[in-house]
Amino acid sequence: MRQNKSWMMLLAVLLSFSLLLGACSTNGGAKETGAPAESGTGGGNAGKDETVELSWYTIGTPQKDVNRVMEEVSKYTAEKIGVTIKMTQIDWGDYTQKMQIATSSGTPMDMMFTASWAFDYVQNARKGAFYEIDDLLKEQGKGIVETLDPAFLEGSKVDGHNYGIPAKKELPALEVWRFNKTLLDKYSLSMDGIYTLESIEPLLKTIKENEPDITPFAITKDYMPVLPYDYLISNLPMVVSLDKGDYKVVNVLETPELKAALDTMHSYYKKGYISPEAATTNGLDDTQKSGKWFLDRAATTPFADNLWSSSYGYPVVSTPASESMIFNWSVMGSMQAISANSEHPEKAMEFLNLLNTDPVLRNMIDSGIENVHYKKTADNAMENLDDSKNYDMPTFSLGNVTLTYLNPGDPENKWDEYKVFNEAGKVAPTLGFNFDTTSVTTELASIQNVKGEFWSALMTGTVDPNEYLPKAIEKFKAAGLEKVIAEAQAQLDAWKAANPK
Amino acid sequence: MFDKLKIFLRDIFRNRAMLLMVLPGALWFLLFSYLPMAGTIISFKQYRYSKDGFFASIIDSKWVGLDNFKFLFSTSDAYIITRNTVLYNAAFIILGLILAVAMAIILVELTNRRLSKFFQTAMFMPYFLSWVIVGYFVFSFLSFDKGLINKTFEWMGMERINWYSEPSKWPFILVLVNLWKLVGYNSVVYLAAIMGIDRSLYEAAMIDGAGKWKQITNITIPLLVPVISIMTLLAVGKIFYADFGLFYQVPRDSGLLYSMTNVIDTYVFRGLKINGEIGMSTAAGLYQSFVGFLLVLLSNYIVRRKNKDNALF
Numbered sequence: 001m002r003q004n005k006s007w008m009m010l011l012a013v014l015l016s017f018s019l020l021l022g023a024c025s026t027n028g029g030a031k032e033t034g035a036p037a038e039s040g041t042g043g044g045n046a047g048k049d050e051t052v053e054l055s056w057y058t059i060g061t062p063q064k065d066v067n068r069v070m071e072e073v074s075k076y077t078a079e080k081i082g083v084t085i086k087m088t089q090i091d092w093g094d095y096t097q098k099m100q101i102a103t104s105s106g107t108p109m110d111m112m113f114t115a116s117w118a119f120d121y122v123q124n125a126r127k128g129a130f131y132e133i134d135d136l137l138k139e140q141g142k143g144i145v146e147t148l149d150p151a152f153l154e155g156s157k158v159d160g161h162n163y164g165i166p167a168k169k170e171l172p173a174l175e176v177w178r179f180n181k182t183l184l185d186k187y188s189l190s191m192d193g194i195y196t197l198e199s200i201e202p203l204l205k206t207i208k209e210n211e212p213d214i215t216p217f218a219i220t221k222d223y224m225p226v227l228p229y230d231y232l233i234s235n236l237p238m239v240v241s242l243d244k245g246d247y248k249v250v251n252v253l254e255t256p257e258l259k260a261a262l263d264t265m266h267s268y269y270k271k272g273y274i275s276p277e278a279a280t281t282n283g284l285d286d287t288q289k290s291g292k293w294f295l296d297r298a299a300t301t302p303f304a305d306n307l308w309s310s311s312y313g314y315p316v317v318s319t320p321a322s323e324s325m326i327f328n329w330s331v332m333g334s335m336q337a338i339s340a341n342s343e344h345p346e347k348a349m350e351f352l353n354l355l356n357t358d359p360v361l362r363n364m365i366d367s368g369i370e371n372v373h374y375k376k377t378a379d380n381a382m383e384n385l386d387d388s389k390n391y392d393m394p395t396f397s398l399g400n401v402t403l404t405y406l407n408p409g410d411p412e413n414k415w416d417e418y419k420v421f422n423e424a425g426k427v428a429p430t431l432g433f434n435f436d437t438t439s440v441t442t443e444l445a446s447i448q449n450v451k452g453e454f455w456s457a458l459m460t461g462t463v464d465p466n467e468y469l470p471k472a473i474e475k476f477k478a479a480g481l482e483k484v485i486a487e488a489q490a491q492l493d494a495w496k497a498a499n500p501k
Numbered sequence: 502m503f504d505k506l507k508i509f510l511r512d513i514f515r516n517r518a519m520l521l522m523v524l525p526g527a528l529w530f531l532l533f534s535y536l537p538m539a540g541t542i543i544s545f546k547q548y549r550y551s552k553d554g555f556f557a558s559i560i561d562s563k564w565v566g567l568d569n570f571k572f573l574f575s576t577s578d579a580y581i582i583t584r585n586t587v588l589y590n591a592a593f594i595i596l597g598l599i600l601a602v603a604m605a606i607i608l609v610e611l612t613n614r615r616l617s618k619f620f621q622t623a624m625f626m627p628y629f630l631s632w633v634i635v636g637y638f639v640f641s642f643l644s645f646d647k648g649l650i651n652k653t654f655e656w657m658g659m660e661r662i663n664w665y666s667e668p669s670k671w672p673f674i675l676v677l678v679n680l681w682k683l684v685g686y687n688s689v690v691y692l693a694a695i696m697g698i699d700r701s702l703y704e705a706a707m708i709d710g711a712g713k714w715k716q717i718t719n720i721t722i723p724l725l726v727p728v729i730s731i732m733t734l735l736a737v738g739k740i741f742y743a744d745f746g747l748f749y750q751v752p753r754d755s756g757l758l759y760s761m762t763n764v765i766d767t768y769v770f771r772g773l774k775i776n777g778e779i780g781m782s783t784a785a786g787l788y789q790s791f792v793g794f795l796l797v798l799l800s801n802y803i804v805r806r807k808n809k810d811n812a813l814f
Contacts, residue, residue, distance in 0.1 A: 100777055106554035123776060128550040221754075233775070276645045280665050280753040341552040437776055438547075442568070445772030445781065446576035449763065452771050453756040462666065463757070478577040 051078045052344050054351055055086045057099065057112040059119075059397050062089040064390040069368045076361060081350045095119055103129040103339070110342040111352065113397055114164055116234070116329040121337070122158050122434045130163040131338040131345045137162060140349035143357035147400065149422060155331030155431045160498075164335035165352055168400040169301075170418060172425025173330040175226050175322035176300040178308065181315035183207060183214065183294050191319040197225060197264050200295060204273040207294045216273040218293035220281045221456040225261035226297075226322040227252065230428045232435045234329055236444075236451060237476060238488050240430050242325065247429060247496055249489045251481060253473050262469065265461030278460040288312055297321055302417040306409070326425040328434060334397050355399040362403040366395050374405075381406040433495045440487050443480030450475045544569050544784035562780075569784035572772060578763060586764040589748075590740045592676050593683075594733060600684045602725065605691035606717055621692070624685025632746025639678060639751050665753055668761040675762070679747055687732075694728045695721060730804055730811040738797040741765060741789040765789060 066087055074084035090098050099112065099119040114121040114130070124130060137145055137153075144165055145153065152166040177194055184191070187210065189203050204216040222235075229239035229252055239252040252258050268274050275281065287293045291314055298304075300318060308316040336355075338348045354361050367374040367382060368391035374382045382405040395401055402415045411417070437444055454472035457463045513520060540559075547565045551557040573579065604624065611617040627635070642649045643664035651661040664670060698721065706716050743764035752762045769785040797813070805812035 103550055104548065104555070104558065104779055106550070106558065120775075120777070127548075128552075276663060277665070279757070280755045340550060341554070441776060441778055441781065442572040442575055444776060445572040445769075446578065448772045448775060449576070449578055449759070449768055452754070453759040453763075455756065457666070457756050475577065480575075 051082045051084055052347050053084045053086055054110040054344065054348055055088065055108070057088050057090065057102070057109055059092060059095045059113045060089050060394045061091050061392075063392060065368060065373070065387070066391070069364065069373070069391055072369050073361065073364050076364065077351060077354065080358075080361075081347070081354060083344075083347050083351050085351070092118075100124075103127075106341060108341060108343075109339045110344060110348045111336055111338055114335050114337045115397075116332040121156070121164055121332050121335055122328075125158040125163040125337075126436065126438070128340055129337075131340050131342055131348075132161050132163060133165070133338060133345075133349065134161050136338070136345060136349040140346055141165070141353045143353045147357055151326055151425075151427065151431070152331055155326065155328055156335065157432055158434055159436070164332075164337040165356065165399075166331055167334040167336070167396060167398070168356065168402055169334060169396055171331065171422040172324040172326045173322075174300050174320060174324040174421075174425075175297055176304075176318035177321045178296050178298050178316055178318045180291060180294050181309075181317045182291070183211070184317065191317065194319050195321065197261055201268070204268065204295065205271075208272055211294070214292050214294055215275050215287060216294045217268060218284050218287050218296040219274060219278050219460055220284060221279055221460065223278070223297070224459050225258065225265065227255070227257050227261065229255065229257070230325075230327060230430050232430070232433075232488055233437070235455065236447060237481065238435070238485055240492070242323075242428060245429060247492055249485050249492060251473065251476065251485065253469060253476065259465060259469065262458055262461065262465035265459070266464055267461075269461035274461055276462075279456045279462040302421045303411065303414065310409075324421075324425045325428050326431055327428045328431060331431070336399060352399070357400070357403075359403045359405075362398075362400060363405055365398050366393055366404050367391070376405070377408070378406075381408075381410075383408050430492070432499065433492060435488050435491060437484075440480070440484045443484050446479035447476060447481055447484065450479045541783060541787050543780055544787045546780050548779040565780070569778070569780045570788060572781060573765070573769075573785060573788060576768075578768060581760060582763050582765050582768045585748075585761065586743045586766075587740060589672075589675065589743065589764065590736075592672075593679055594736045594740070596676065596680060597683060597687055597736075598729065598733060600680055601687035602691050602722075602729065604684060604688040605695055606721060608688070608692060609695050609721075610713065610717075621685070621689075624688065626685070627682045628686035630682070632744070632750040635678065635682060635746075636750035636753065639674070640753065643674075665755040666757040668758045671752060671758055671761040675747060675751065678751055679744070690732060691725060691728065694725055698724050727811050731813060734797060734800055734804065734813050737800045738793045740796055741792045743767070745770065 066089060070085050070087050077083050077085060095113070096119045099114075102109065103124065113119070114124060116122075133141065148166065148168055149171055151171060152168070153162055156162060156164055156166050177191075177200065179191065183189075187206050189206060193199060194203070200217070207214055207216040224235070227239075228242045229250075230242055231252070232238040232240065232249065237252045238249055239255075240247060240249055265274070269276075269278075284293070284296065289312070291312070298308075298318070300320075301307075305316055305318055308318075336352055338345050338352075342348055355365065356362070363382070364370075367384070368388065370376065372385065373388045373391045374384050376382050384407075395404055402418060406412070406414060450472070454468060454475070458465060458468055458472060543559060543562075545564060545566060546559065546562040547568075548558065548562045551561045608617050608621055611620070630638075640648070643651075645651060645661065645663050645665070648664070650664075654661055662670075664674075702720050703716055706720060711719065743766045745766045748762050748764045748767050749770070752758045755762075765785065769782060773782050801813050
């Protein structure tokens with residue numbers, strides 16, 4: 001009896017270790033199973049080759065039915081281009097970090113989501129995480145090149161090469177003032193003439209005087225005024241003027257435009273239009289849910305008012321607050337890249353090509369299995385079924401959105417409006433230029449800290465710019481901003497010489 | 502030679518149960534503490550990905566010497582982050598020790614067992630809360646317009662305070678919050694040590710007419726000194742590591758407080774979260790553990806000179 005027990009214990013320990021080791025080696029194992037079929041993966045004869053499994057990492061809350069849908073997708077793609085798909089979803093908040101670990105430790109994968117705001121595209125392209133796709137785009141990716149606005153591929157070049165395929169979606173960035181329409185109507189206020197930061201004051205004043213419970217101007221710690229400058233790295237003070245055309249890198253804190261905006265913000269703060277806690281507010285979800293706000297600022301897309309209204313449950317209207325501009329970061333809002341360690345880059349490109357050109361595949365990935373997750377109501381329209389809650393994907397992150405079927409309530413001309421919207425965008429002077437920070441990483445680390453210290457407090461108007469702006473400028477200088485600006489200027493000059501407009 | 506092996510094997514067999522119990526812990530350390538040490542080489546490299554996997558990446562990356570360490574020292578904040586890290590940790594070690602020992606003694610001396618258990622559990626609970634949640638607790642006290650403290654101030658006719666933009670108040674807040682969270686947990690160790698003290702010592706003291714206070718100062722505390730010195734030595738080794746959650750979540754990352762809340766860990770996080778240079782974050786970790794290692798050696802040396810038995814090694 002006693003001996004039995006100790007044997008059981010030994011067995012349990014052995015078992016747990018074999019599990020541990022097993023878990024460590026699954027990655028290695030997966031690599032082998034996708035038997036290489038590297039030779040002859042041109043376009044036409046692909047279907048006859050042995051099928052290969054492509055692993056695809058995407059952003060978004062993991063969905064219950066992913067594997068079920070991917071099985072269906074694989075049936076379709078196996079027949080068309082000889083690949084099967086294994087999708088791994090990583091939740092929004094974890095994506096950047098988990099992908100950084102996965103790529104730096106060499107986890108085998110074929111395709112992945114990347115963007116300017118999650119798993120930073122430019123940085124990781126430079127670090128060698130992605131496969132360079134210049135040649136693949138000419139061969140397997142022809143369809144993508146044809147369907148995309150050239151600005152997408154031009155703007156997403158890193159040091160002259162393409163590493164990712166931007167999703168066809170809204171191209172420029174357009175900031176708008178959003179109004180809680182209920183309040184707008186209640187006091188019969190009008191959006192006419194609203195554009196600048198100064199122009200909103202009379203409205204804020206009315207709300208402040210009549211609605212003590214409402215935040216007149218709802219902002220978070222990430223708020224920044226609309227300025228005629230392009231940030232070389234988002235939210236760091238190195239900027240280039242949008243309209244002067246001088247290609248001169250300056251410190252945004254030293255520009256008269258910013259000083260004026262900060263003075264206005266501080267006066268709004270003192271008058272109580274802005275929450276006293278704006279500088280530490282991370283999100284406005286609660287305020288938006290309860291409807292206790294009057295005005296805020298957001299980036300828009302065609303028909304965004306409808307989306308906002310339906311998600312908040314009360315009407316929201318908006319009017320432009322900036323010019324429509326095509327920036328590097330707006331072009332890189334959602335991309336798919338091929339992993340540098342992919343064993344089948346050609347196959348991956350074939351798949352991405354199909355994803356961006358084939359409505360059947362694109363809608364399967366987006367909405368799931370027909371008559372299970374959704375049903376078609378017309379040739380280009382669909383309606384979600386109850387099961388769609390088990391397969392609710394972020395449409396914008398999975399390639400060409402203009403192929404997706406219309407949802408109930410979508411206007412018939414939805415994608416035409418996108419086209420109009422995209423064509424209205426002005427190209428920022430630095431589109432295509434990406435600052436290589438390798439030689440100034442030390443300075444950037446201290447600059448980031450100085451930024452954290454002053455940025456939110458200044459931008460939200462919490463502190464008096466007359467006192468804090470000079471302090472901030474001085475501390476940025478001490479942190480080495482001048483060296484960073486000089487380096488950026490040198491790179492920008494070299495880029496301009498190589499890419500004459 | 503053969504005999505030695507035989508004795509060795511016999512020893513293993515005799516102690517098999519004990520060794521088996523140690524095995525998971527030993528393996529854990531081997532896998533997660535000793536094996537990764539080889540990775541510190543990354544702190545001297547500009548880490549770039551290679552398509553041939555992790556080890557190829559390490560080998561192929563460019564050797565940059567001490568460049569990765571520069572960002573910790575070349576900044577104007579170097580003094581502030583080092584001062585904050587060391588002073589806060591010193592305060593946590595000293596106050597935490599006094600409070601934890603005091604709590605343990607009080608809990609033992611409480612005659613009502615049930616009450617004593619209740620207090621122990623109540624003090625233990627905060628340890629299991631994540632700093633994010635604690636951060637919101639604190640926020641519910643310190644919020645400018647809805648916080649408990651400001652509401653009380655208002656009610657008493659006093660001026661409201663914008664806590665999240667007043668750095669001078671934060672040393673007290675942070676120390677208080679940290680003690681609230683950790684004292685209950687730390688006192689358990691001392692509680693166990695006190696339980697292990699031979700009861701007959703107290704009985705003898707009582708016969709000699711010693712009161713509670715005399716018993717505590719002459720029996721409990723002297724017998725706790727070995728545990729106290731080991732716990733303190735271990736804490737000193739971590740003096741260059743700041744609790745990231747405490748210093749980032751609780752002050753809500755408010756920039757105006759940085760002069761009092763920026764520590765090495767938050768500085769590294771803020772500085773590297775955009776460019777994600779693995780080499781630089783590894784360098785920061787190596788620097789922290791290297792200084793911690795030296796401090797442990799030093800303080801262990803001092804303890805050993807005073808009393809050999811109380812030292813770690």
